[in-house]
Amino acid sequence: MRSAESASAELRAMEPELWPAYLSARSGLPGPRADLSLLTVAARLADGRAIEAMMSDGGEYPAMCAAAALGLRAGSAECEAGARALATDDRWRVREGVAIGLQLLGDDFPDVVRGIVRRWADDPELYVQRVAVVAICEPRLLRTAPAAAVAVDVCRRCTRHLVALPPALRTSPAARNLRQALGYCWSIAVAADPEPGLAAFRDLPTDDRDVEWIVTQNLRKKRLAALM
Template identity: 30%
Template sequence: MSKRNEYAIQLKPLIIKSDFGELEDFLILNSNLPGPRANLELAYAFADCLRDTQYIDDILWKTLNGWAKITAEDTSRDSLKEFIPFCAVQALGGIFSCVDSKKKEKVSELLQAAANDSRWRVREAVAIGLQWIEEEDFRAAESIFNKWIDDGSLLERRAIIAALAHPPVLNNKDNVLFCLKITEGILADLTNLNREVRKTEGFRVLKKGLEYAISVFVAKAPNEGFELMKKWAQKNDHDIKKIIKSNLGKSRLAKKFDKQVHEVLVVLTGNFA
């Protein structure tokens, strides 16, 4: 039996009897924090259990909302309690298909707020939560992304990119084309950012996400993907060129599409200032 299943067996009775104080203690005690890697198996098991209930009552809903809103100011750096919003945020994505339209809207709002959190673990929980939604209903995830994207912060856009670079949902060509469309819009907006904005944490993490995610999309739709890369390789923007170059170096492209990679590199090196 996997650790994830073992945790689920321990979590279910606490959830069923709504013993959220004991549940919180259990999550914190087994969080693996402080440390470099939180207990992802436990967090996933928590979401599994909530999804399996298929019914989110008012007490559980309010508890999840409260946990998701635990701020950085409420926890010290590398605090064990940081695991609670991490679990709650990703689990909100897990229960998305189980709640009504009003609660779905609230889930989207909570994930959007958490995407701007100063804590990287909470931001990762957003990407995981969005991936839960994608796996259940990609069109619902599309709706969320389309709502965020136009006025979204750099961190929100990073959450979208990280969530979309999820292989289980990229076997559908329409899904991949949506990813490329989102990518193109983000790259276009990046070219308009001034030097000061490019020094921010938001820009740094978005750029880092783009430096690998594009290759994930391109590997699934090489014809459209390499055309996109070739187009952006021609742009006179140092950061955009670095993003394209980084993706070309990923083995998922370099090993399988050497001819196309070479073609883009020719364009890139001919224009790289």
């Protein structure tokens, strides 16, 4: 596996149209894990031409890298719209790329990401809500009380949206995907600032079967069980 430094140098030296083949060959796919270090390098270096080339290629890993690049640049309205569109992609790795890109953006511009995830938490598309939850529930982004409060708020709002779904939609792939994310992200948000987080967590309506499942799954996480 190439180091981030060598991958960065090699990508800088080639035309953007050559990026997709380079990335696909070094992606680690097919396999259980994509190369996230290379994805981060590509996301940070990509310009408009590179993003277009990665999207046009059609391969899953180049598209994942493009999604991360757009997420990282989602401080602009155009890139946020592009990232939001990819958050509903049929390929789970592409959706994950958006979340990773938003987390990278959050490393440098936390207030920007907090605004985005708050907007996306109320998006009508459940996949977009799921990306909002996963993007903000990253421990390295939750080192302050205000940041933790945003994560709890996003989890709470997305849980409410899930509860409000008609029964026929509860079994859709997007609803299941959101439920699975909430099944571990609540514990991350609560652990970041336990007192207000626990109050919100204990206020969840456990008479709902999906919320009951979410609560049960989070209680199995050591980071939350230690606080109860």
